[in-house]
Amino acid sequence: MTEATALNAGAAASDSCHALRRNVALAMLFVVGTINFVDRQLLSVLVEPIRAEMDFSDTQFGLLTGLAFALFYAAMGVPVAMVADRWNRVKLIGIACVVWSGFTAACGMVSNFWQLALMRFGVGAGEAGGTAPSLSVIADYYPPAQRPLAIGLFTCNGPFGVFVGATFGAWAAANIGWRNAFIVIGIVGILVAPLLIWLVREPARGAMDTHKPADEALPFSQSLAMFWRRPSLRMVMIGSGLAAFVSYGMLNWIPAFLMRTQKMPLDAMATYFGPAAGITFGIGILGGGWLVSHRAKTSARAYGTIPALATLVLIPTFIAALLVDSWQASLALMLIPMAACTAYVAPALALVQNLTPPRSRATAAAVLMLMFNIVGLGLGPLFAGIVSDALKPAHDVDSLRWALMALMPFAAAAGIAQYRMTRYLEKDFAE
Template sequence: MTEATILDRDAVPSDRGLALRRNVALGMLFLVGTINFVDRQLLSILVEPIRADMQFSDTQFGLLTGLAFALFYAAMGIPMAMVADRWNRIKLIGIACLVWSGFTAACGMVSNFWQLAAMRFGVGAGEAGGTAPSLSVLADYYPPAQRPLVIGLFTLNGPFGVFVGAAFGAWAAAHIGWRGAFLVIGGVGLIVAPLLIWLVREPARGQMDRTGADDAALPIGQTLAMFAQRRSLRMVMIGSGMAAFVSYGMLNWIPAFLMRVQGMPLSAMATWFAPAAGITFGIGILGGGWLVSRAARQSPRAYGTIPAIAAAVLVPTFIAALLVDSWQWSLVLMLIPMAACIVYVAPALALVQNLTAPRSRATASAVLMLMFNIVGLGLGPLFVGMISDALKPEYGDESLRWALMAIIPFAVAAGIAQFAMTRHLDKDFAE
């Protein structure tokens, strides 16, 4: 039995046509999200050939994979989400996909750091119209009890995109070059975007909620007020921000660590790292959503407890993976922290969907993703790059090992914040 079939069981309302529409929507939104993550991972996989061609420092690369993308993603995220709460979300996602795919293709035609940074600005601005509207669409296709698992399935686009990006990037570096890789991925997005608009129907807002949808979207001030009024929403912002700092710092720098410090050949990226990353990230995201869906039937505290346990598992296993001397053992030990570092994603996104009104969900998701992207994507990779450059005169290539070790305290802080959130979840769900 497929996951989609399981999700359709006990659907509200029971409608075979609705089941087909929701599965098509989930599949197409997953595909669009995968293209999003392939683009992000591609730059990380191709860091060494790009660095050799353009002579980047680790700090500059941290800017490219983190802050340059995240600033424009964050700046456009809330405005795009406000549009999504007021306009056709499917058309918005399709247009956004066209924009970021065009800029992705343009990344293959740059000749210096600043041109590539400008293209990444454009990619970030376009991708801001993808995830938050997609989450809002899925919340209107599936009832509240199913949302952690559904969002876990949707956010599998991240690990699947990591797998495809790593495998394709390693192949492209050897056969068509890093420029050709960006042109191909950008072209795929330009084809998929019109298919999304053609195949997916915009759902009625609030059709899966007992309260239904309000007539008008909430002003941004009222949406922000929900985060101020509900302590669990405030704590999920803090815990998720710290967890994103760790996960993006790991995701963006593990390939470079394995190749530069541990001596992993580029060809082994496609053979070993790509499937390892895809499978472990998939287990982390889907496992987090599935565990919370089951455990939350007994207590909503599961939204905080399970991510906190994952953070506790991550710390010792990541330290061990960084300290061994061979890329083979490092990759084997890295499997556990690569899964644990993203367990928080589906529970956090589902929590926001379930504690906010239908007409404010895209905006509320964008507020949470502001933390994901400014604190996590924007600062995590940059922090690792800056520490690596600072330590390089003394440690050489080994500086990256100790720079990655420096994110461990943030993992501890994330686990503490997620566990602290559990004190407020019973009250907030009751209200």
């Protein structure tokens, strides 16, 4: 009896220790991911002060916030993820954080468009070592049933980063200047990276899976082939790419729309938009992950139906937000689409982690994020910028209103792809 009690106590202590380690890991990865998104959002919030000094067009700004970043992010994403599937992921994330933070600080020292574009290339290359390896670490700390919620909590770094970036960026533009804003955020990232490496332990690969994990990482060609062989993975790439096209187009241009078209003051941007964006994006990401974790217990179709329903809600509410005349009414109406536009993120990432082997999860996540970043981040903001410039002679400041409206057909296509995915999910999970 005493021996059994001792064994039970040891098991309980071990479980408690593991729970503490994974919670610390999730918290630190969340902090690093937040810095990642602050770096991205900062440029979107500071667009008007930077434009006033350097005279950018909307197309050039679309390149800076989208394609310039996304091309290098995507180009480095798969090679870095392959390293993560073979090497210490926590150290890799820490090194990447130092790299992107250094280039972020350097954004505050540029004097023209091309220098700023070059720094954004560096930020994108560094941030390629952040999300995909982090998702792989989380998948090895949490069992499959808990992954949608855990990944939902992790990906709340996006909305929290938007909140911090929008609030800090607007305050910084008014008080310390846009250049010092980049420098401060860069220094913060450089200081946090060593703390991550010190506090987070590299988990055993596949420890939370019920099946025996593969001993070696798959070649890239085999990881890519999984997306072709399994219809669910193929459709999640299409649906997520289109959804990212819309959500990044919205995220990168809503601040400029509110300030330029709706005449929202800069101090109101810090007071109202920052918290509103952070809370709504967080509700969308965490809500999507929680709902799928809950509903997928009875039907795997939840990975497709919940994002599709969110897209159905997004379209009419965003159109209404664009058509009103005041920034107050516009921001109030945007609360629903800003939540709905991120509901696809956690389900898509969790689906890929659950349908791929442990030794290829970082690579598989990077393949999905190619769609997020090339189609979504790379082309969404650029598309809106090009449409805005094309319409400017006829519509002046209202051109941005109609450029954002032009994103809605892509939202409809995303919803169709997400719903179509539901017919394949149960079969792919069974296999």
